[in-house]
Amino acid sequence: MGRIFEVRKSKMFARYDKMAKGFTRIGKEIAIAVKKGGSDPENNPMLRRCMQNAKSINMPKDRVEAAIKNALGKDTSNYDEVLYEGYAPHGVAILVETATDNTTRTVANVRSHFNKGGGTLGNSGSVAFTFKHLGVFKLSPEGLNTDDLELELIDSGLDELGEDSEGNIIVRCDFADFGNMQKALEEKGITAISSELEWLPMNTVEVSEEQAEDVFKLIERVEQDDDVQRVFHNMA
Missing domain, CATH: 3.30.70.980 (YebC, transcriptional regulation domain)
Structure with missing residues (x-):
């Protein structure tokens, strides 16, 4: 039983790591898109694409909005x-x-x-x-x-x-x-x-x-x- 639990736990952490990596990747893509074309997705096709990709991996809406807001800050990374x-x-x-x-x-x-x-x-x-x-x-x-x-x-x-x-x-x-x-x-x-x-x-x-x-x-x-x-x- 203990071995089965360990395997399940390992798979759970692997899924979490993959999800976290996906969120980080999309967050950077959002930052690049906002820096290049602004924060309005209606006028920024690159940002629209990033937001749709965020949805496809179930990235929370508030996290997407936070990434856009952070990209507008003066002290954020380029x-x-x-x-x-x-x-x-x-x-x-x-x-x-x-x-x-x-x-x-x-x-x-x-x-x-x-x-x-x-x-x-x-x-x-x-x-x-x-x-x-x-x-x-x-x-x-x-x-x-x-x-x-x-x-x-x-x-x-x-x-x-x-x-x-x-x-x-x-x-x-x-x-x-x-x-x-x-x-x-x-x-x-x-x-x-x-x-x-x-x-x-x-x-x-x-x-x-x-x-x-x-x-x-x-x-x-x-x-x-x-x-x-x-x-x-x-x-x-």
Whole structure:
């Protein structure tokens, strides 16, 4: 009984850590959006996107409002968005998105995480060219016809339309068309469950289960860093 309790407790803490990390990530994205485009979501599409993503992970409304208010303060941090590139063990390419108020600290920490995890931090441009930078919109299928939607979104930069494992509609577009796609969906009265910019590998690397475990250990180490927003890889 004690062992079962410990496992349940461990899973509970893991879920809490994941939720807390998600709230922190969205909070930084809100701060960046407000600094760039102001606190009115009606006139700031980047902030609208952040608020919708906050809703998708059940971030409390008062916490969202607090993040917006804090971003308006004179003494709040200005975050720089920096992409780090490198390799995990076994030749797996890694991209690390960060939002930091101290790039010197962040690059030192990320390099340390790679070194301790058996990887190597590379130079800018050493890995990113093997990925496609895409906008990814998750939509509820309710009331939508995918064939019609596909035709309607082609002129807005649609790259791919499909479904995820939960039956949600997934719309992908090129990074440069992200704003056009967001506007097109809004004009059609479609509110995305979430909308993100993601890095999709153009080629993947096959690894064994043991090798995959090595890679995931490095990714987990990197993801625990407070400055890290998200990590992408090309492992199959």
